Amino acid sequence: MAKKHNTDRLVEAASGPTWVIILKIMLLAVVTAVSVYAIFMLVLANDYVLASIVAVATLAINYIYLRKGALPAKYLTPGIIFLLIFQVFVVGYSAFIGFTNYSTGHNGTKEMAIDSLLEGQLERIPDSPEFALSVVEKDGVINFLVTQDCPAPVEGVESEPCEPQVFIGNATTPLQPVTNANWLGDKASSLPGYETIKFDQILERQDEILAITVPFTDDPTEGALQTTDGRSAYLYMAKLVYDPVADTMTNTETGVVYTPSATGSFVSESGEELQPGWRTIVGLDNFIKAINEDSIREPFIGVLIWTFVFAFLSMAFTFILGLFLAIMFNDPRMKLRKFYRIIVILPYAFPAFLSALVWAGMFRNDTGDYNGFINQMFFGGASIPWLSDPLLAKVSLLLVNLWLGFPYMFLVTTGALQAIPEELNEAARVDGATPWQIFRRIKFPLLMVSVAPLLISTFAFNFNNFNLIYMLTGGGPADPRAGMNVGSTDILISMVYKIAFDSSVRDYGLASAFTILIFLIVVGISVVSFRRTKMLEDLN
Amino acid sequence: MATITDANGTVLTRPKFNLLRWFGQTGWRHIVGIFFVIFALFPLAYVLSASLNPSGILAGSRLFGEVGLDNYVKLLTNENKPFAMWFMNSMLVGLGTAVGTVFLGALAAYSFSRMRFTGRRTGLLTLVLVQMFPQILAIIAIYSVMQTIGGIFPALGVNSHIGLIMIYLGGALGVNTYLMYGFFNTVPSEIDEAAKIDGAGHARIFFTIILRLVAPILAVIGLLSFIGVTNDFVIASIMLTEPESQTLAVGLFKYVADANFKEWGPFAAGAILAALPVTILFLFLQKYIVGGLTAGSVK
Numbered sequence: 144m145a146k147k148h149n150t151d152r153l154v155e156a157a158s159g160p161t162w163v164i165i166l167k168i169m170l171l172a173v174v175t176a177v178s179v180y181a182i183f184m185l186v187l188a189n190d191y192v193l194a195s196i197v198a199v200a201t202l203a204i205n206y207i208y209l210r211k212g213a214l215p216a217k218y219l220t221p222g223i224i225f226l227l228i229f230q231v232f233v234v235g236y237s238a239f240i241g242f243t244n245y246s247t248g249h250n251g252t253k254e255m256a257i258d259s260l261l262e263g264q265l266e267r268i269p270d271s272p273e274f275a276l277s278v279v280e281k282d283g284v285i286n287f288l289v290t291q292d293c294p295a296p297v298e299g300v301e302s303e304p305c306e307p308q309v310f311i312g313n314a315t316t317p318l319q320p321v322t323n324a325n326w327l328g329d330k331a332s333s334l335p336g337y338e339t340i341k342f343d344q345i346l347e348r349q350d351e352i353l354a355i356t357v358p359f360t361d362d363p364t365e366g367a368l369q370t371t372d373g374r375s376a377y378l379y380m381a382k383l384v385y386d387p388v389a390d391t392m393t394n395t396e397t398g399v400v401y402t403p404s405a406t407g408s409f410v411s412e413s414g415e416e417l418q419p420g421w422r423t424i425v426g427l428d429n430f431i432k433a434i435n436e437d438s439i440r441e442p443f444i445g446v447l448i449w450t451f452v453f454a455f456l457s458m459a460f461t462f463i464l465g466l467f468l469a470i471m472f473n474d475p476r477m478k479l480r481k482f483y484r485i486i487v488i489l490p491y492a493f494p495a496f497l498s499a500l501v502w503a504g505m506f507r508n509d510t511g512d513y514n515g516f517i518n519q520m521f522f523g524g525a526s527i528p529w530l531s532d533p534l535l536a537k538v539s540l541l542l543v544n545l546w547l548g549f550p551y552m553f554l555v556t557t558g559a560l561q562a563i564p565e566e567l568n569e570a571a572r573v574d575g576a577t578p579w580q581i582f583r584r585i586k587f588p589l590l591m592v593s594v595a596p597l598l599i600s601t602f603a604f605n606f607n608n609f610n611l612i613y614m615l616t617g618g619g620p621a622d623p624r625a626g627m628n629v630g631s632t633d634i635l636i637s638m639v640y641k642i643a644f645d646s647s648v649r650d651y652g653l654a655s656a657f658t659i660l661i662f663l664i665v666v667g668i669s670v671v672s673f674r675r676t677k678m679l680e681d682l683n
Numbered sequence: 684m685a686t687i688t689d690a691n692g693t694v695l696t697r698p699k700f701n702l703l704r705w706f707g708q709t710g711w712r713h714i715v716g717i718f719f720v721i722f723a724l725f726p727l728a729y730v731l732s733a734s735l736n737p738s739g740i741l742a743g744s745r746l747f748g749e750v751g752l753d754n755y756v757k758l759l760t761n762e763n764k765p766f767a768m769w770f771m772n773s774m775l776v777g778l779g780t781a782v783g784t785v786f787l788g789a790l791a792a793y794s795f796s797r798m799r800f801t802g803r804r805t806g807l808l809t810l811v812l813v814q815m816f817p818q819i820l821a822i823i824a825i826y827s828v829m830q831t832i833g834g835i836f837p838a839l840g841v842n843s844h845i846g847l848i849m850i851y852l853g854g855a856l857g858v859n860t861y862l863m864y865g866f867f868n869t870v871p872s873e874i875d876e877a878a879k880i881d882g883a884g885h886a887r888i889f890f891t892i893i894l895r896l897v898a899p900i901l902a903v904i905g906l907l908s909f910i911g912v913t914n915d916f917v918i919a920s921i922m923l924t925e926p927e928s929q930t931l932a933v934g935l936f937k938y939v940a941d942a943n944f945k946e947w948g949p950f951a952a953g954a955i956l957a958a959l960p961v962t963i964l965f966l967f968l969q970k971y972i973v974g975g976l977t978a979g980s981v982k
Contacts, residue, residue: 163886177836184835193831214885215803218794222787222856226813229825229853234816236824245823468719477709483716485966487723492965496914496932497954500939501730504947516729546726554969600858607817610916614936636820640917643823651823658820665815673808 171208175201241655244407244425247648248418256421261381268380275330276376278352279337286313287357289376290331317358345373429656442629450634454605457544458598465552469560491550499614502543506530531620533631540632543615559593599672612637635661734951754948766953768927769934773913779848780912781905784855791856792863793889814857819917847922851912859904866900903972931957
């Protein structure tokens with residue numbers, strides 16, 4: 144024990160000249176300074192949880208590098224920081240999203256949803272006063288310069304003396320009174336520091352100007368100004384009123400009361416839902432939805448089966464062809480072997496995402512006037528729907544993946560075959576074995592020992608081969624019966640991507656629920672296969 | 684028939700060329716070989732031919748029917764799709780990630796190979812298992828993380844190459860470490876011991892001795908991660924939204940992404956230019972790559 148301690152100290156003492164120590168401390172100082180800045184900003188943004196996580200991490204880093212010993216930690220920490228943030232944390236966070244209703248229409252907090260409901264559904268107050276409007280601009284932001292007239296004099300009643308008032312405001316700043324406006328007739332027409340937008344420009348920028356809502360005051364329930372013609376503005380009020388005590392929304396017109404539901408939105412008694420809702424934890428809803436709803440479960444099972452079939456067949460076909468070519472080119476009597484080898488591995492050297500797109504171009508026959516290269520070159524101009532027929536699309540995928548993958552298998556099996564000692568071959572021949580017996584009984588089992596782990600990793604790679612599917616078929620042809628955007632060549636990973644990003648309703652919650660399932664499947668496969676490969680090694 | 688006389692003066696007749704026997708031994712191999720040469724080459728010939736076809740599409744069934752550089756000119760002069768910038772960005776992100784991956788992976792592999800500590804085996808296995816999860820699937824979470832980081836350090840957030848490299852470095856350990864670990868183990872530990880006795884510290888042994896001895900595997904891991912990163916589409920397409928900041932995979936996809944307006948000509952030209960350096964580098968290094976890929980498993 145004491146001896147070990149001594150060597151440790153020796154190592155520490157010898158751990159570097161002064162400049163190394165100075166460099167180390169400078170690096171640590173930079174890291175700490177950056178972290179302190181981040182903590183400061185996070186505290187300003189009221190994000191105390193994240194701030195404390197960063198603080199703890201910073202302390203841990205300093206502790207690891209300033210203390211003596213614990214060498215492994217010093218070498219592992221840099222990689223593990225990135226691993227923790229961009230692999231472990233994001234996986235955990237994805238899993239968490241799987242238990243929420245995060246999706247289009249449910250992507251903010253409840254406060255954000257309430258604000259947008261109050262602002263979103265405005266309507267003009269009947270008989271509300273009219274404001275004379277000049278549209279002005281400052282730093283690219285459009286402002287409303289409005290003039291509030293005196294109430295019209297009523298006959299018989301002596302009106303109080305009154306001056307028209309002028310206000311300015313924009314989409315984010317409520318109206319504020321101003322006094323230094325320039326007048327044109329009885330309407331404030333311009334304000335120093337602002338550029339008045341002329342009428343012809345108003346017509347040009349109509350969409351932009353009509354979309355502006357200027358809050359009347361800080362309180363959203365007091366309504367907001369909108370314009371329909373760029374010359375006058377009217378007061379609009381929210382159709383909905385929020386009662387913070389009862390936590391309900393009431394429609395002022397119909398009197399219907401909406402109460403918050405467990406699924407993150409305001410719902411009326413008759414089941415009518417207000418959009419947008421908010422993000423909330425919905426427990427196992429996404430999983431139940433995936434299992435119970437026929438329109439989701441059936442395509443999901445189809446995709447699951449196809450994922451396994453695709454990954455397995457891709458692996459099997461590339462391996463068989465690669466092995467065949469390796470044996471064929473392994474004959475020393477053959478001339479030009481090097482030439483063949485270089486050509487045959489070219490598909491592997493060419494960037495894969497480009498290959499998939501190139502094949503998509505060769506296969507397509509989507510437009511009437513242009514038939515794809517494959518059809519013209521090999522099928523006499525016949526119009527074969529390579530990518531738009533459900534079955535043919537699968538065949539095409541496997542063919543392209545064979546093209547992409549066989550060179551790798553060829554390289555790997557060639558290496559493994561050449562590693563098998565020639566003596567085994569000779570000994571077997573002396574014993575009277577036929578070439579087939581030699582291959583089947585001796586070479587092949589030896590080959591499998593070194594190639595099996597690579598077969599498994601090929602399977603796992605194809606299980607998640609997003610690029611090929613997305614670039615070649617886009618998962619299509621689409622399945623019209625499915626309740627979501629999924630096609631007959633989609634594998635799990637492309638299906639998840641499409642649920643989250645390529646659908647009219649981006650359902651991140653459901654996508655993440657599927658993500659968890661994929662994760663479990665992949666981990667299961669890897670654990671089982673690691674065990675099996677170890678078994679193969681032990682057999683040897 | 685030429686005759687050859689051997690040392691003893693006996694006349695040796697050269698064996699007659701037997702077509703059937705030649706075919707049985709190696710001839711059929713050439714025929715099958717040529718078939719697969721065609722199989723391997725024709726898509727590449729297609730894209731080369733399409734890139735040189737001025738009409739933009741490969742209308743006829745003849746390869747190289749028309750030849751011109753119009754597509755290359757179009758590709759390089761399109762201001763909305765700055766190919767040269769994409770190329771630079773891909774190189775930058777690819778090289779940055781490759782260097783980072785090699786460095787982080789080597790540090791970890793060194794500790795796994797040379798130091799003994801509790802949780803070493805489990806740690807290594809956990810690394811490999813955790814990395815089985817494809818980062819693409821966590822893209823929603825990754826995007827939120829990057830938005831948070833970008834809120835504090837705009838230079839690291841969305842649309843930043845350094846930010847993208849950081850995401851890719853999340854996958855730096857794992858299989859890479861495993862492959863390197865296997866290779867590190869083949870370097871005899873007597874070398875370390877000798878250096879230690881001569882007074883070298885652990886850092887010095889690592890940087891000046893071990894790294895040099897394992898250079899081949901470092902090159903392989905670097906190249907593989909470079910290829911992997913330049914092939915990535917999903918993360919890059921979500922993180923890089925400005926045309927000037929995009930990479931080749933994201934940019935070139937835009938040429939053929941529009942269902943109604945696909946520009947195959949410039950795309951093919953871009954594909955050729957983008958693939959050329961990687962393909963050549965790969966062919967030169969293929970021996971080492973295969974060695975590196977099988978190194979972990981053969982042992």
